Amino acid sequence: MVTNLLPLRITDLELRRAGRRILGPISLTLEGRGITVVLGPNGSGKTSLLRAMHGLERLSAGRIDWACGEAVARARQAFVFQTPILMRRSVLDCIAYPLVLDGVGRRAARAAARAMADSVGLTGVALDAPASVLSGGERQKMALARALIRQPQILFLDEPCANLDNASTREIETVLLRESARGVRIVMSTHNVGQARRLADEIVFLFAGRLHEAAPAREFFAGPATPEARAHIAGDLPT
Amino acid sequence: MIARLISSLLLVLLLATPLRAEMLRMAVTTSFANSGLADILLPEIARDTGIELQLLIVGTGQALRLGAAGDVDAVLVHSREAEEAFIAQGHATHRREIMYNDFIIVGPRHDPAHVAGAGSAAEAFARIARAGAPFVSRGDDSGTHRAELSIWSRAGVTPSGAWYRATGQGMGAALNTASGMGAYILTDRASWLNFSNRADLVLLVQGDPALFNQYAFLPVNPARHPHVRAQEAALVEAWLTGPRARELIDGYRLHGQQLFHFNATPMVTK
Amino acid sequence: MNDIVSGLTQAVRLIATLDANLVEISLRSLQVTLSATVIASALGLPLGAWLAVSRFRLRRVVIATLNALMGLPPVVVGLIVYVMLSRSGPLGVLGLLFTPTAMIIAQVIIITPIIASIAHQAIRELWADYHDLLISLHTTRAQRVATLLWDSRRALLTASLAGFGRAIGEVGAIMIVGGNIDHATRVLTTAIALETAKGDFAMALALGFVLIGLALAINLALHVLSGTERGSRW
Numbered sequence: 212m213v214t215n216l217l218p219l220r221i222t223d224l225e226l227r228r229a230g231r232r233i234l235g236p237i238s239l240t241l242e243g244r245g246i247t248v249v250l251g252p253n254g255s256g257k258t259s260l261l262r263a264m265h266g267l268e269r270l271s272a273g274r275i276d277w278a279c280g281e282a283v284a285r286a287r288q289a290f291v292f293q294t295p296i297l298m299r300r301s302v303l304d305c306i307a308y309p310l311v312l313d314g315v316g317r318r319a320a321r322a323a324a325r326a327m328a329d330s331v332g333l334t335g336v337a338l339d340a341p342a343s344v345l346s347g348g349e350r351q352k353m354a355l356a357r358a359l360i361r362q363p364q365i366l367f368l369d370e371p372c373a374n375l376d377n378a379s380t381r382e383i384e385t386v387l388l389r390e391s392a393r394g395v396r397i398v399m400s401t402h403n404v405g406q407a408r409r410l411a412d413e414i415v416f417l418f419a420g421r422l423h424e425a426a427p428a429r430e431f432f433a434g435p436a437t438p439e440a441r442a443h444i445a446g447d448l449p450t
Numbered sequence: 451m452i453a454r455l456i457s458s459l460l461l462v463l464l465l466a467t468p469l470r471a472e473m474l475r476m477a478v479t480t481s482f483a484n485s486g487l488a489d490i491l492l493p494e495i496a497r498d499t500g501i502e503l504q505l506l507i508v509g510t511g512q513a514l515r516l517g518a519a520g521d522v523d524a525v526l527v528h529s530r531e532a533e534e535a536f537i538a539q540g541h542a543t544h545r546r547e548i549m550y551n552d553f554i555i556v557g558p559r560h561d562p563a564h565v566a567g568a569g570s571a572a573e574a575f576a577r578i579a580r581a582g583a584p585f586v587s588r589g590d591d592s593g594t595h596r597a598e599l600s601i602w603s604r605a606g607v608t609p610s611g612a613w614y615r616a617t618g619q620g621m622g623a624a625l626n627t628a629s630g631m632g633a634y635i636l637t638d639r640a641s642w643l644n645f646s647n648r649a650d651l652v653l654l655v656q657g658d659p660a661l662f663n664q665y666a667f668l669p670v671n672p673a674r675h676p677h678v679r680a681q682e683a684a685l686v687e688a689w690l691t692g693p694r695a696r697e698l699i700d701g702y703r704l705h706g707q708q709l710f711h712f713n714a715t716p717m718v719t720k
Numbered sequence: 721m722n723d724i725v726s727g728l729t730q731a732v733r734l735i736a737t738l739d740a741n742l743v744e745i746s747l748r749s750l751q752v753t754l755s756a757t758v759i760a761s762a763l764g765l766p767l768g769a770w771l772a773v774s775r776f777r778l779r780r781v782v783i784a785t786l787n788a789l790m791g792l793p794p795v796v797v798g799l800i801v802y803v804m805l806s807r808s809g810p811l812g813v814l815g816l817l818f819t820p821t822a823m824i825i826a827q828v829i830i831i832t833p834i835i836a837s838i839a840h841q842a843i844r845e846l847w848a849d850y851h852d853l854l855i856s857l858h859t860t861r862a863q864r865v866a867t868l869l870w871d872s873r874r875a876l877l878t879a880s881l882a883g884f885g886r887a888i889g890e891v892g893a894i895m896i897v898g899g900n901i902d903h904a905t906r907v908l909t910t911a912i913a914l915e916t917a918k919g920d921f922a923m924a925l926a927l928g929f930v931l932i933g934l935a936l937a938i939n940l941a942l943h944v945l946s947g948t949e950r951g952s953r954w
Contacts, residue, residue: 265856266855267855267856286858289857290852290856292852292856296852298871299846299871299872300871309857312857312859312863475901480917484917484918504899504902504904505902506818506899506900506901507900507914519806519807519808520806520807520812521807521808521817521818619917620917621917622916622917622918622919625919626916626919644918644919645918645919646919646920646921647920647921648919675807677807677815
């Protein structure tokens with residue numbers, strides 16, 4: 212059943228927009244289990260790298276190769292955007308939407324959505340209310356539930372907690388650790404060093420569009436390879 | 451919800467599409483339709499022949515064009531030259547004269563061109579041209595327009611200039627224009643009697659034989675257009691030239707005035 | 721002013737007595753225009769959505785054409801349909817000229833560009849919001865179109881109603897292709913034109929008021945049915 216998506220090989224990846232290079236060249240291989248955190252200050256290219264891996268960006272140069280091929284890989288991954296995309300539907304229908312796309316009946320899809328809402332801690336919310344009434348934290352949980360409902364093998368998250376309070380941040384981190392323990396491969400970006408310490412098995416450090424270091428988390432925090440990484444951990448750079 | 455709405459709508463539409471057994475489509479002139487005579491004749495024709503007449507109310511020019519295209523089964527118009535050309539081109543097999551009514555000249559009450567005393571229509575037109583008083587023309591190639599042009603040519607005038615306003619519209623619209631500007635206009639009597647927006651306009655000239663207006667029935671040639679309802683057209687033609695039609699046409703009164711004079715000759719057997 | 725008052729009185733009288741002719745032409749107006757609106761929506765809404773999500777070389781040309789067609793004079797549409805449907809025209813064998821069907825065809829041509837254009841604008845905005853999500857979820861183009869159509873259904877109702885409004889008040893085209901035949905193709909607008917031509921402004925105005933009332937009633941009914949005014953905003 213489980214075909215290996217990984218390793219994911221990124222070779223000489225470059226993104227240019229309006230003639231300006233915003234990312235790369237980057238070569239990187241993603242394998243194994245656990246949580247990879249793409250760390251770096253704002254504007255370092257974290258979002259672009261995640262979007263490129265997920266197939267949302269047109270590559271200016273280089274290639275991205277999944278072990279199982281592009282088409283299979285696409286169907287088994289999900290993406291949580293920094294600003295949750297709300298559909299003009301009820302909370303429940305937003306979460307159920309990917310299943311409806313897969314041809315699951317509406318009733319079954321909504322039942323699964325209800326269970327998923329529970330499992331990400333989206334409780335005490337009227338699930339039949341329009342998604343637009345949700346608070347910031349609730350919106351991110353809704354987006355997380357929607358991403359998880361197809362049971363992806365890889366989950367990308369772009370700064371999932373950037374605008375959230377501590378309580379919501381902790382709740383989301385708990386869900387991510389649980390999903391990782393279940394075997395979901397997680398790749399997420401953050402500029403928050405504390406969150407990286409709490410979650411990461413592996414760190415990919417970006418600075419000004421360049422890959423500075425890709426290393427196991429323990430190694431990275433024990434001895435960052437570049438002065439920029441050292442400064443970012445120390446909090447000397449604006450974040 | 452939306453799907454249900456649409457499906458019930460479609461059902462209504464299907465049910466609402468009527469099926470008609472016997473029907474004859476006839477293009478008639480505005481003047482005939484506006485007279486109100488059609489409202490009298492149609493139910494009687496339906497009762498006597500079982501044929502439902504569908505009337506397209508247009509100018510003579512357009513009526514003949516509809517006939518030439520085969521879009522109607524017959525025409526009832528009033529422009530002899532055009533009718534004869536129509537037959538010569540093979541669009542109709544023959545023309546049957548049914549009845550006539552008359553044109554009148556109306557204009558502003560104070561009559562700046564002094565047409566009220568003119569002995570004939572041509573003289574009245576000549577006076578209007580000389581005075582340069584505003585005159586509204588149908589200008590739409592209708593039977594009334596053609597009658598107007600023939601009076602101008604009899605008066606020896608080629609109408610043009612700021613005083614001559616061609617509207618390119620139907621009789622009613624042209625009358626509306628004339629009443630709005632206080633202009634002279636040639637109109638059929640029926641349209642005038644039925645016209646309620648007269649403002650300052652009054653009847654000034656009538657009775658000149660040049661103003662008589664002959665209506666004729668022309669069935670569209672089935673050899674040219676096999677789909678036309680030739681049988682129904684023949685039945686309606688027979689009815690229109692028969693005694694019941696004479697009685698109704700001569701007996702029709704609008705505001706106490708007789709409008710139409712039946713003058714059809716009985717059917718000649720071929 | 722006088723005409724307006726007597727027009728209003730006459731409108732009230734016609735409605736109060738359920739005047740048989742008025743009921744007949746009003747129903748025919750509704751039949752023709754609702755059919756045209758349903759058909760034009762079935763064509764125009766998906767076309768608008770498809771234009772919003774597709775990128776192809778002639779896309780701008782198609783959109784510009786749609787916008788230009790919105791300004792097409794109905795009389796020209798009427799003439800074109802007339803020439804096509806005339807017994808001497810290419811589709812003459814169908815015998816559709818001077819039938820309600822011909823009027824529906826003309827109205828569909830007039831309002832489809834309007835509906836498609838308004839739908840395109842509404843859906844383009846929603847597509848900008850949904851773009852990343854729908855790409856991320858690996859949707860097919862048909863799924864994108866369906867999702868966008870469903871989620872912008874309220875804006876699309878507005879688009880359809882704009883088309884309905886244009887069609888119900890239209891007279892130039894249906895006069896030409898319908899012929900304004902009593903008991904066959906006479907509708908409110910052509911009856912108004914006829915009464916105006918007769919100089920009976922009061923009756924024309926009365927029918928005009930009925931037309932306005934009818935258009936209002938349909939708009940309100942559809943808004944209530946679709947629940948646009950109740951519940952929360954999306």
